[in-house]
Amino acid sequence: MKQKSMHSADKEIRINDRKKLTQTKYQKVDNIIRQRLIDNVWKPGDILPSEIQLAAELNVSQGTVRKALNDMVAEHLLFRQQGIGTFVSEHTERRALFLYFSIVGNDGTRILPESTILSCEEKLPSPLEQARLELNDGEMVVRFHRIRYFDNISTIIETICLPLEHFPGFGSEMEPPNNLFRFYQLSYGITIAKAEEHLKAVSASAEEATILNIDEGTPMLEIDRVARMLDGRPVEWRVSHCDTRNYKYISERG
Amino acid sequence: MKQKSMHSADKEIRINDRKKLTQTKYQKVDNIIRQRLIDNVWKPGDILPSEIQLAAELNVSQGTVRKALNDMVAEHLLFRQQGIGTFVSEHTERRALFLYFSIVGNDGTRILPESTILSCEEKLPSPLEQARLELNDGEMVVRFHRIRYFDNISTIIETICLPLEHFPGFGSEMEPPNNLFRFYQLSYGITIAKAEEHLKAVSASAEEATILNIDEGTPMLEIDRVARMLDGRPVEWRVSHCDTRNYKYISERG
DNA sequence: CAGTGGTCTAGACCACGCG
DNA sequence: GCGTGGTCTAGACCACTGG
Numbered sequence: 001m002k003q004k005s006m007h008s009a010d011k012e013i014r015i016n017d018r019k020k021l022t023q024t025k026y027q028k029v030d031n032i033i034r035q036r037l038i039d040n041v042w043k044p045g046d047i048l049p050s051e052i053q054l055a056a057e058l059n060v061s062q063g064t065v066r067k068a069l070n071d072m073v074a075e076h077l078l079f080r081q082q083g084i085g086t087f088v089s090e091h092t093e094r095r096a097l098f099l100y101f102s103i104v105g106n107d108g109t110r111i112l113p114e115s116t117i118l119s120c121e122e123k124l125p126s127p128l129e130q131a132r133l134e135l136n137d138g139e140m141v142v143r144f145h146r147i148r149y150f151d152n153i154s155t156i157i158e159t160i161c162l163p164l165e166h167f168p169g170f171g172s173e174m175e176p177p178n179n180l181f182r183f184y185q186l187s188y189g190i191t192i193a194k195a196e197e198h199l200k201a202v203s204a205s206a207e208e209a210t211i212l213n214i215d216e217g218t219p220m221l222e223i224d225r226v227a228r229m230l231d232g233r234p235v236e237w238r239v240s241h242c243d244t245r246n247y248k249y250i251s252e253r254g
Numbered sequence: 255m256k257q258k259s260m261h262s263a264d265k266e267i268r269i270n271d272r273k274k275l276t277q278t279k280y281q282k283v284d285n286i287i288r289q290r291l292i293d294n295v296w297k298p299g300d301i302l303p304s305e306i307q308l309a310a311e312l313n314v315s316q317g318t319v320r321k322a323l324n325d326m327v328a329e330h331l332l333f334r335q336q337g338i339g340t341f342v343s344e345h346t347e348r349r350a351l352f353l354y355f356s357i358v359g360n361d362g363t364r365i366l367p368e369s370t371i372l373s374c375e376e377k378l379p380s381p382l383e384q385a386r387l388e389l390n391d392g393e394m395v396v397r398f399h400r401i402r403y404f405d406n407i408s409t410i411i412e413t414i415c416l417p418l419e420h421f422p423g424f425g426s427e428m429e430p431p432n433n434l435f436r437f438y439q440l441s442y443g444i445t446i447a448k449a450e451e452h453l454k455a456v457s458a459s460a461e462e463a464t465i466l467n468i469d470e471g472t473p474m475l476e477i478d479r480v481a482r483m484l485d486g487r488p489v490e491w492r493v494s495h496c497d498t499r500n501y502k503y504i505s506e507r508g
Numbered sequence: 509c510a511g512t513g514g515t516c517t518a519g520a521c522c523a524c525g526c527g
Numbered sequence: 528g529c530g531t532g533g534t535c536t537a538g539a540c541c542a543c544t545g546g
Contacts, residue, residue, distance in 0.1 A: 022523085024534060050512060061536045066513085074328075076508060082513050083543035100507055194508035200498040201455035201473035219455035219473040225507075244454040251505050253354055253479075254330060254448035276542090278515065304531065315517045320532085336532050337524035 025060050029068035032058065037077060037088060038230045040189050044090040048078070051086075077193065077230070091181040091192065100181060100195060100227075102249045103156070103242060113148040113156065115178045118211075120144035120171040122164060129161050132226055132237040140164040142171060147211060148240075154212050155247060161237040166190055180236075181227075190235055195227040199249065202241065212243060221249060279314050283322035286312065291331060291342060292484045294443050298344040302332070305340075331447065331484070345435040345446065354435060354449060354481075356503045357410070357496060367402040367410065369432045372465075374398035374425040376418060383415050386480055386491040394418040396425060401465060402494075408466050409501060415491045420444055434490075435481075444489055449481040453503065462495060475503060 023031075033054075036042050048054070051069065055062045069086055072078045076099060080086045089095065097112050104110050125133065125141040133141065141161050148156040160180070162170060167188055170176070177183050184190040200222045209216040220241045227236040242249075277285075287308075290296050302308070305323065309316045323340055326332045330353060334340045343349065351366050358364050379387065379395040387395065395415050402410035414434070416424060421442055424430070431437050438444040454476045463470040474495045481490040496503075 026534075052512090063537085064535060067534085069513095080513060081544085083511080083545080085512060102505075102507075192508070194506065197505045197507060199453060199475065199503040199505065201475040201496075203473050217471065219457050221453065221455040221475070224502075242455075248478075249453040251356075251451045251453065252448065253356075253451060254446070280515075306531090317518085318516060321515085323532095334532060335525085337526080337530080339531060 026064045026067040026071070029054075029058055029060060029065055030071055033068060033072065034077070034230065037191070042088050043189075044088045044185055044191065046088050047084075048086040048088070075193070091179065091185050093179060093182075096179050096181055100192070102197075102223075102251065103247050104250055105150075105247055108250075111150060112178070113150045114152075115146045115148050115158075117171075117175060118145040118147060125161070129237060133161065133163050133234050135163060142167055144171060144176075150247065156240050156242045157208055157211060158238055158240045163235060166235055184235070190229050192227045192235070193230045193232075195225050198224040200224070204241070204243075208241060214243060218243065220244070223249070280318050280321040280325070283308075283312055283314060283319055284325055287322060287326065288331070288484065291445070296342050297443075298342045298439055298445065300342050301338075302340040302342070329447070345433065345439050347433060347436075350433050350435055354446070356451075356477075356505060357501050358504055359404075359501055362504075365404060366432070367404045368406075369400045369402050369412075371425075371429060372399040372401060379415070383491060387415065387417050387488050389417060396421055398425060398430075404501065410494050410496045411462055411465060412492055412494045417489060420489055438489070444483050446481045446489070447484045447486075449479050452478040454478070456495065458495070458497075466497060468497060472497065474498070477503070 033042075033048075042048060048069075049057070051062045051065045055065045058065065069078060069080070073080060073086075076089055076095075078086055079089055093112060097110055101110075101112060103113075120142065121144070122140055122142055125135055125139070129135075129141055129143070130137075130139075135141070140163075142164055143159070143161045146158050146160070147154050148158065164170070167184075167190075181192045184192065202220055202222045204212065204214055204216055204218040204220050206216050208214075208220070209218065221244045223238075223240040223242065225236075225238045225240070226234045227238070229235050287296075287302075296302060302323075303311070305316045305319045309319045312319065323332060323334070327334060327340075330343055330349075332340055333343055347366060351364055355364075355366060357367075374396065375398070376394055376396055379389055379393070383389075383395055383397070384391075384393075389395070394417075396418055397413070397415045400412050400414070401408045402412065418424070421438075421444075435446045438446065456474055456476045458466070458468055458470055458472040458474050460470050462468075462474070463472065475498045477492075477494040477496065479490075479492045479494070480488045481492070483489050
C-alpha cells in the first residue's frame with residue numbers, strides 16, 4: 001500500500017518536485033541528513049543508521065541513500081568505514097592539519113603550531129568585521145589575538161573575530177585551546193564546514209616585528225579567512241600574518 | 255557465449271584483479287579511458303562514445319562505465335552535457351581562469367592578465383630546475399620570463415621553465431600566447447591535469463622593482479608551481495611574483 | 509557468523525538537446 | 528521521435544569488521 005508500484009510513487013514525488021523546483025530524491029535525502037547534522041541529532045563521532053535503515057525510514061532505495069551519503073563524504077561531512085558504518089566527521093588534529101591548515105615547512109613537513117593568547121575582548125564590531133561576519137547592527141563580537149609557534153619559534157600572528165551570539169562566554173571561563181575548530185564543535189556545537197582564504201603579501205608592522213623578533217618591514221604572508229558552519233553562515237573571521245622564510249603555504253589545483 | 259552468466263564472468267575478472275592487486279572494474283575502465291586521453295585517441299573537445307557503446311565495448315554494465323566517467327568528471331578531465339554526450343575538457347580561457355589562475359581583484363573580479371615575453375633561452379637546467387621537473391642528467395630546458403598586466407598595469411613577473419624534450423622549438427617559431435596551457439595542448443598535445451602551488455611572501459628585488467615600477471623591497475606574493483600532465487609527469491615549473499596591493503590570491507577550503 | 513559498506517548488474521523512466 | 532546523460536530501483540555478490 002505504501003509503495004505499491006514504482007510508477008505511481010514516482011509521479012507522486014515528482015509533483016512535490018515541481019513545487020520545490022525539481023529537487024531530486026537523493027538531494028532530499030541529502031538535505032534531511034544535513035539538517036540532522038545542523039540540529040545535532042547526529043553529533044560528530046556518532047555512527048549513522050545503516051544505508052538499509054535510512055532507506056526504509058525515508059522510503060527510498062539503498063542506492064539513493066548511498067548517493068546522498070557519498071556526496072556528503074566528498075564534502076568531508078561524513079566518512080565511511082567498510083564493514084562498520086557511516087560516521088559524522090570530527091575536527092580532529094589530523095583533519096585540522098590536512099583540511100584547514102595549509103602552512104608546512106620548506107621540506108613539506110606538516111605540523112600544527114602551538115598557540116598563546118595575547119588578548120581577548122568583547123566589543124561592537126568594526127564595519128569590516130560586521131561585513132565579513134554578516135552581522136546585524138548592534139550584534140557583538142569577541143576579538144582576540146594569538147601567536148603561533150613552530151618548535152618554540154614564533155612564526156604567525158593571528159587576529160580572530162567571532163560573533164558573540166554563537167560563542168557566549170568565550171574566553172572568560174577558560175583559555176581557548178590550540179585547535180579552535182575542535183573547541184567550537186565540542187563546546188558550542190558549531191561545526192566548521194568550509195572556508196575561503198584570501199592571500200596577500202604585506203610588511204611586518206613595528207608591533208609585529210617586536211613580537212616575532214624580526215625586522216620591521218619583513219615580508220609576511222597574510223591569510224584572510226572566513227569560516228562557515230554547516231548552514232553556510234560565517235562564524236569566524238581570522239587574519240593570519242605568517243613569516244614564510246622557513247615555511248610555505250601549499251595549495252593543490254586542478 | 256561471451257558472457258553467459260554473471261557469476262562466471264565475475265570470477266574470471268576477479269582472478270585478473272588478484273594479479274593487479276584488487277583493481278575494480280570501474281578502475282580498469284577509468285584507466286583505459288585515461289590512457290586513451292594520454293595517447294590522444296580522444297582529443298580535447300572530442301565527444302566520447304555513449305555510455306552504452308563504451309559498456310558494450312568494454313564488456314561491463316552502463317553503471318560501471320558511468321562511475322568511471324563521473325570520477326573523471328570530478329577531476330575535470332571530462333565534462334558531460336545531458337542530452338548530448340561526454341566530452342574531453344579543453345584548456346579554454348574560462349578553465350584557465352577558474353581552475354589554474356587564483357589571482358583576483360580586491361573586489362573579487364576575475365580577469366586573465368595579458369602577457370609580454372621579456373626573454374627566452376634554451377639551457378641546461380639549474381639543479382633546482384632539474385629537480386623540480388624531474389629531469390635526467392643532460393636534458394635541456396626552455397626558460398623564459400614574462401610580465402603580466404591587469405588593465406595595462408604591470409603586476410606579475412613570471413619565470414617559466416619547460417623540459418625541451420616535450421616542447422621542441424618552443425618560442426623560436428612564434429611568440430607563445432597568453433594562455434600557455436591552451437598552447438601546450440594545441441601545439442604539443444600536452445594537457446595539464448593538475449598542479450601544486452607553494453606560496454611565500456618575498457621582497458621585490460631591485461630588478462623587479464624597476465620592471466614593475468614599484469619600490470625595491472615591496473612585499474610580493476611568490477607562487478611557486480609545478481604543473482603535471484595526465485600521466486603525472488611534471489611539464490612546467492613557474493615562479494610568479496605578484497604585487498598584491500590591488501589583487502589577492504583566493505583558495506577554497508573544506 | 510551476521511551486518512556493514514563497496515561493487516556490479518539490469519532495467520525503468522525522466523529531462524534535455526537536436527533534427 | 529530519438530539518443531544522450533541523469534535518476535531511481537532491486538537484487539546480487541564481495542570485502543571487511545567485530546562478536
